[in-house]
Amino acid sequence: MAITSANQLELLQTAEAVAREKMIDPDLVIQAMEESLARAAKSRYGSEMDIRVKIDRKTGRANFTRVRTVVEDDAVENYQAQLTAQQAKQYLADPKVGDTIVDEVPPVELGRIAAQSAKQVILQKVREAERDRQFEEFKDRKGSIINGVVKREEYGNIIVDIGRGEAILRRNEKIGRESYRPNDRIRAYIKDVRREARGPQVFLSRTDPQFMAELFKMEVPEIYDGIIEIKAVARDPGSRAKIGVISYDNSIDPVGACVGMRGSRVQAVVNELQGEKIDIIPWNEDQATFLVNALQPAEVSKVVIDEEGGKIEVVVPDEQLSLAIGRRGQNVRLASQLTGLDIDILTEAEESQRRQAEFAERTKLFMEALDLDEFFAQLLVAEGFTSLEEVAYVELDELLSIEGVDEGTAEELQARARDFIEEQNRKALETARSLGVEDSLIEFDGLTPQMVEALAKDGIKTLEDFATCADWELAGGWTTVNGERVKDEGLLEKFDVSLEEAQHLVMTARIQLGWVDPAEMDAEGEADDQEEAEA
Numbered sequence: 126m127a128i129t130s131a132n133q134l135e136l137l138q139t140a141e142a143v144a145r146e147k148m149i150d151p152d153l154v155i156q157a158m159e160e161s162l163a164r165a166a167k168s169r170y171g172s173e174m175d176i177r178v179k180i181d182r183k184t185g186r187a188n189f190t191r192v193r194t195v196v197e198d199d200a201v202e203n204y205q206a207q208l209t210a211q212q213a214k215q216y217l218a219d220p221k222v223g224d225t226i227v228d229e230v231p232p233v234e235l236g237r238i239a240a241q242s243a244k245q246v247i248l249q250k251v252r253e254a255e256r257d258r259q260f261e262e263f264k265d266r267k268g269s270i271i272n273g274v275v276k277r278e279e280y281g282n283i284i285v286d287i288g289r290g291e292a293i294l295r296r297n298e299k300i301g302r303e304s305y306r307p308n309d310r311i312r313a314y315i316k317d318v319r320r321e322a323r324g325p326q327v328f329l330s331r332t333d334p335q336f337m338a339e340l341f342k343m344e345v346p347e348i349y350d351g352i353i354e355i356k357a358v359a360r361d362p363g364s365r366a367k368i369g370v371i372s373y374d375n376s377i378d379p380v381g382a383c384v385g386m387r388g389s390r391v392q393a394v395v396n397e398l399q400g401e402k403i404d405i406i407p408w409n410e411d412q413a414t415f416l417v418n419a420l421q422p423a424e425v426s427k428v429v430i431d432e433e434g435g436k437i438e439v440v441v442p443d444e445q446l447s448l449a450i451g452r453r454g455q456n457v458r459l460a461s462q463l464t465g466l467d468i469d470i471l472t473e474a475e476e477s478q479r480r481q482a483e484f485a486e487r488t489k490l491f492m493e494a495l496d497l498d499e500f501f502a503q504l505l506v507a508e509g510f511t512s513l514e515e516v517a518y519v520e521l522d523e524l525l526s527i528e529g530v531d532e533g534t535a536e537e538l539q540a541r542a543r544d545f546i547e548e549q550n551r552k553a554l555e556t557a558r559s560l561g562v563e564d565s566l567i568e569f570d571g572l573t574p575q576m577v578e579a580l581a582k583d584g585i586k587t588l589e590d591f592a593t594c595a596d597w598e599l600a601g602g603w604t605t606v607n608g609e610r611v612k613d614e615g616l617l618e619k620f621d622v623s624l625e626e627a628q629h630l631v632m633t634a635r636i637q638l639g640w641v642d643p644a645e646m647d648a649e650g651e652a653d654d655q656e657e658a659e660a
Contacts, residue, residue, distance in 0.1 A: 176190070273288075285313070313329035348370075364455065369419070554567065573620070596627040
């Protein structure tokens with residue numbers, strides 16, 4: 126089959142039909158045809174030749190050309206597609222390196238094999254163009270809700286027809302035990318859109334907290350208009366959820382607007398989420414106030430925030446404990462997700478017992494370390510002293526402000542405290558050295574002798590060992606295992622080393638060892654700051 130013998134307009138008509146069916150640019154189909162014809166021509170004239178095909182967009186005529194490039198005399202590698210400046214003089218008056226010589230060649234006859242190959246190239250290019258179009262269409266819809274029709278189920282995952290493509294709802298993104306049959310209509314949140322080898326993949330979710338936020342945006346006009354903002358969402362999919370809202374118009378109640386007349390608005394969201402109970406909570410910039418609201422319906426007696434540790438203690442009446450914790454810890458877990466803080470719930474009796482135990486423990490420490498009687502030790506604790514370091518290195522005036530303490534007594538207290546600390550440091554260093562700790566770790570700035578001893582007992586004996594530690598290994602943290610938060614004890618946690626301090630210590634050790642370049646760190650930090658500012 127020769128191109129010239131065919132109806133040349135048929136190429137354009139075919140390209141137009143394919144582009145219309147696949148909803149892609151007709152020019153992309155024509156480019157695919159040009160590439161397939163060029164490939165067929167190379168098989169006829171030689172694969173080393175640079176054969177190019179141009180199809181006229183108006184007439185459909187295919188023009189076959191051979192292109193040769195002028196290169197340096199010693200750079201000729203392919204004699205079919207390259208030539209020297211001397212050889213090019215018969216075609217060009219003043220050839221220069223980089224010039225091209227274009228010769229027209231006769232159209233090729235497409236045999237059965239060549240025609241099949243050309244068809245495969247065209248189909249491949251059309252598929253790629255279709256995938257690119259799908260990706261471009263859905264990548265901007267990430268973070269929005271989409272309606273679709275269930276096509277089939279594969280290993281518990283639901284394949285959803287979303288119009289111009291397919292999406293997948295994984296089984297762990299479904300609410301509870303909900304099931305779907307083919308042709309069921311489904312509404313879901315576009316969680317992610319990825320470009321993969323097999324084509325763009327659209328991942329849906331019905332358990333993502335933002336799915337609920339988007340549903341409220343659809344049901345509550347004030348949220349859509351920006352008068353009310355959803356500040357935080359926490360969900361236990363299919364069971365219960367909490368949502369924090371704030372109004373930027375004093376005349377509009379954010380909770381009432383989200384509930385709607387006789388609960389119509391919130392009920393529409395509840396129905397979509399398979400009966401999930403939703404607590405709508407007024408958001409407040411004050412963390413303690415917001416937490417008290419988040420723990421509803423339980424009543425809170427007192428809130429103590431540890432901003433450094435990112436923890437918060439909530440004291441509730443004894444009869445409110447089960448209500449505050451909720452079934453299987455659900456209420457406190459959702460409140461923790463909503464506020465972003467670790468929450469410890471205590472009853473008033475437990476808090477009182479703990480305070481008494483702390484008081485007794487500190488009293489005993491001062492009695493034994495400073496050789497004081499019980500009354501004097503209790504007096505120090507009552508004045509707010511919690512450690513020997515505070516007594517040893519505090520300003521003398523603070524000790525003198527205690528009733529009955531004169532200058533001589535204050536100086537004696539500090540001398541005893543310093544002597545005790547120095548003795549403890551000496552013993553800790555002896556133990557550390559006996560365990561084989563190197564001087565590089567002992568002399569590292571930021572680690573006390575007691576810290577070095579604790580590290581040595583865990584097998585960390587050199588600065589290199591210390592530099593390989595993760596920050597959470599030192600400061601401790603929390604890990605979620607099977608939905609339950611499990612405490613990870615840190616090696617230096619008992620010395621009140623925060624996560625930020627642990628990060629700084631480890632990074633300083635890596636810099637000292639030459640593992641990390643401070644200049645690169647500064648550049649990365651500036652780049653991160655720039656990204657945050659742009660976000």
